[in-house]
Amino acid sequence: MLATILEPIMNPAHVPVMTSEVIAALAIKPGAIHIDCNIGDGGHAEAILNASRDVFLLGIDLDADALDAAEARLSGYVSSIRLVHGNFADVASIAVGSRARDASGVLFDLGVSSRQLDTAERGFSFRQEAPLDMRFDIESRTTAADIVNRYSERDLEAIIRDLGEEPRARAVARAIVRNRRIETTTELARVVTGALNYPAHSRVHPATRTFQALRMAVNSELENLEQGLLGAIETLQKGGRLVTLTYHSIEDRVVKNLMRREAVDCICLPSAPICICDHKASVRLINRRVLTPTREEIRSNPRARSAKMRIAEKL
Numbered sequence: 001m002l003a004t005i006l007e008p009i010m011n012p013a014h015v016p017v018m019t020s021e022v023i024a025a026l027a028i029k030p031g032a033i034h035i036d037c038n039i040g041d042g043g044h045a046e047a048i049l050n051a052s053r054d055v056f057l058l059g060i061d062l063d064a065d066a067l068d069a070a071e072a073r074l075s076g077y078v079s080s081i082r083l084v085h086g087n088f089a090d091v092a093s094i095a096v097g098s099r100a101r102d103a104s105g106v107l108f109d110l111g112v113s114s115r116q117l118d119t120a121e122r123g124f125s126f127r128q129e130a131p132l133d134m135r136f137d138i139e140s141r142t143t144a145a146d147i148v149n150r151y152s153e154r155d156l157e158a159i160i161r162d163l164g165e166e167p168r169a170r171a172v173a174r175a176i177v178r179n180r181r182i183e184t185t186t187e188l189a190r191v192v193t194g195a196l197n198y199p200a201h202s203r204v205h206p207a208t209r210t211f212q213a214l215r216m217a218v219n220s221e222l223e224n225l226e227q228g229l230l231g232a233i234e235t236l237q238k239g240g241r242l243v244t245l246t247y248h249s250i251e252d253r254v255v256k257n258l259m260r261r262e263a264v265d266c267i268c269l270p271s272a273p274i275c276i277c278d279h280k281a282s283v284r285l286i287n288r289r290v291l292t293p294t295r296e297e298i299r300s301n302p303r304a305r306s307a308k309m310r311i312a313e314k315l
């Protein structure tokens with residue numbers, strides 16, 4: 001009981017990133033249907049609902065705690081929202097079942113929320129001692145401990161290199177295998193730090209890349225992202241907007257490549273003499289260069305510093 005009362009004080013709500021830019025990009029009109037694929041604490045959702053009259057919002061999240069937080073925050077809008085515990089990879093079918101087909105806008109605000117990071121027992125942070133968990137959905141099967149303690153050295157190296165862009169992935173994987181079983185976040189952070197030669201006062205913690213890689217592997221983030229973006233495009237009505245916020249280069253690359261591919265009529269190799277792909281453009285790009293937060297926003301919310309925003313419009 002005390003924990004429930006203290007939770008919002010100890011873990012203040014996630015501060016939504018680039019909110020005014022998101023609202024402008026979604027071009028919200030009265031009576032429109034919008035989908036927030038990562039509702040989190042409901043910060044962006046609240047801004048969307050306030051942006052125009054009679055907006056209907058479908059909010060999706062894998063994290064049941066996030067949905068509770070969003071529900072509390074959006075308690076004044078019960079008849080205008082539907083919250084779904086689900087994976088945005090299934091956005092197209094969730095939209096069909098939630099009166100949200102032919103949406104005017106779909107927002108992806110990817111990654112982990114401040115609340116998740118700051119809730120020690122979720123195991124996302126190397127700064128707080130906790131079991132190695134990192135699942136967005138605590139009902140899903142694989143935890144970070146399973147990967148760390150069961151995967152082969154080769155597979156660990158591939159995950160840490162490909163999903164964390166850690167140049168010394170081999171050394172990290174070797175140290176992990178040599179030191180297991182590893183049960184907690186801080187134990188893992190110590191093992192990773194020991195394997196890498198970081199300058200004593202480096203701005204970036206040596207375990208940052210490895211933790212990002214494990215979180216992405218635990219939650220199949222890249223696979224979900226690709227499928228979710230395609231589902232979102234399918235769900236949008238003509239002229240509807242797809243808006244994405246990414247926080248590191250790997251997920252931004254997935255969004256950039258997918259949007260560019262969906263914005264052209266032919267995706268055959270340049271060497272192909274005639275088109276055999278039958279691909280048709282489904283979106284047009286609104287911004288060729290990514291948008292980033294203002295200096296003032298980064299000053300007041302340092303977690304916004306790596307945000308990149310991309311916008312596409314359904315054809």
Ligand SMILES: C[S@@+](CC[C@H](N)C(=O)[O-])C[C@H]1O[C@@H](n2cnc3c(N)ncnc32)[C@H](O)[C@@H]1O
Binds near residue numbers: 015042043
């Ligand atoms: C950065 S937070 C979103 C914050 C939110 N925009 C706000 O204003 O509070 C990202 C959220 O996405 C959720 N998430 C991550 N992957 C997901 C997926 N595949 N499907 C649904 N939700 C997902 C996480 O659980 C987390 O709550």
